[in-house]
Amino acid sequence: MWEISFKKSKIESGYILYFNSDDPSNKIYFTFNSTNKIVTIGVSNNKKQLRFFNYGFTLPIQQFTDIDCSIKYENELFSFYINDTEYKLNAFNVNQDNNFNKCDELNLSKELRAQIIGITNSQYLFLDSVGSLTNDAHLFRGSFEEISVSYSYEKEKFIDEISVLDDKSLFFLGSSIFYGHCTGGYSFADMISDHYLLTKVYK
Numbered sequence: 001m002w003e004i005s006f007k008k009s010k011i012e013s014g015y016i017l018y019f020n021s022d023d024p025s026n027k028i029y030f031t032f033n034s035t036n037k038i039v040t041i042g043v044s045n046n047k048k049q050l051r052f053f054n055y056g057f058t059l060p061i062q063q064f065t066d067i068d069c070s071i072k073y074e075n076e077l078f079s080f081y082i083n084d085t086e087y088k089l090n091a092f093n094v095n096q097d098n099n100f101n102k103c104d105e106l107n108l109s110k111e112l113r114a115q116i117i118g119i120t121n122s123q124y125l126f127l128d129s130v131g132s133l134t135n136d137a138h139l140f141r142g143s144f145e146e147i148s149v150s151y152s153y154e155k156e157k158f159i160d161e162i163s164v165l166d167d168k169s170l171f172f173l174g175s176s177i178f179y180g181h182c183t184g185g186y187s188f189a190d191m192i193s194d195h196y197l198l199t200k201v202y203k
Contacts, residue, residue, distance in 0.1 A: 002124050004030075005070035012064070017127040019120065019184075025050050026119055030071070030127060037061060038091055038100060039080055041071070041125070043115040055112045056091035056100055073125065077109045121182045165192075169200040178203055 004017075011032045018029035024044060031040045038056040045053075057080040070081045080087045089108040091100040113123060120126050172178040172189045180187030193201035 001072070001074040003070055003072045004125065004127065005068070007068050008066055009069055010065045019126050028116060028119055028125065028127065030125075032064060033098070034064070036098065036100065039071075041078070041112060043112070043119060045115060045119050051094060052096050053111075053115060054093050054096070054100075055089050055108050056093075057087045057089060058091050058100075058102075059087060071125075073109075073113070073123075076113070077105065078112060119182075126183050126186065165199045167199075169202065171202045 012034055014031065016030045016032060018027055020027040027044050029040075029042045031042060032038075033040065037059050039059060040054045040056045042052055042054040044050060055078070059080070059082065061082065068083055072079045072081065078089050088105040089112065090102055090105055092103045092108055093100045116125055117123055170189070170192065172187075176182075178187055178189055179185060180190065187203070189201050189203050192199060
């Protein structure tokens with residue numbers, strides 16, 4: 001399960017957050033389209049054809065101003081919340097044609113999860129930037145009072161085993177796998193550090 005939340009947000013059309021913006025053929029982005037009222041998680045992972053796969057939440061809203069919202073992945077489903085109202089993935093298109101088709105939410109969630117893993121080598125939606133991509137048409141024109149990111153494992157499978165490391169120091173010696181080469185310098189060592197504040201981690 002993971003969650004990214006935005007507090008007191010005002011969001012207009014454009015890219016909001018993205019992962020790996022330097023490589024257009026290998027990225028993840030989170031957008032809002034004010035024309036069709038769809039919040040999208042998009043991915044591009046085809047270097048030859050530069051294909052874009054967009055998975056959307058259709059929202060019955062007129063404006064995106066001064067609201068609390070969050071995107072969650074839990075129980076194999078992606079959900080989007082606006083002031084505690086839940087919306088499921090139900091729209092999909094390819095290659096930015098703005099012609100979204102309604103689809104089954106469970107299959108969309110499975111496809112999107114597979115796409116995310118293919119790019120980040122992780123089930124988590126790592127997003128490393130706020131702002132524009134390459135031109136003014138995709139500028140982020142929103143405002144956030146707070147952006148919070150939380151990641152968590154299944155507690156019964158993780159915490160009971162790792163809790164013995166409280167008040168211990170862990171040293172990780174290695175190369176890309178400990179650095180987190182595919183995730184912007186954030187590896188499982190950093191996850192341990194973030195989740196267990198009593199454990200000191202050195203990379």
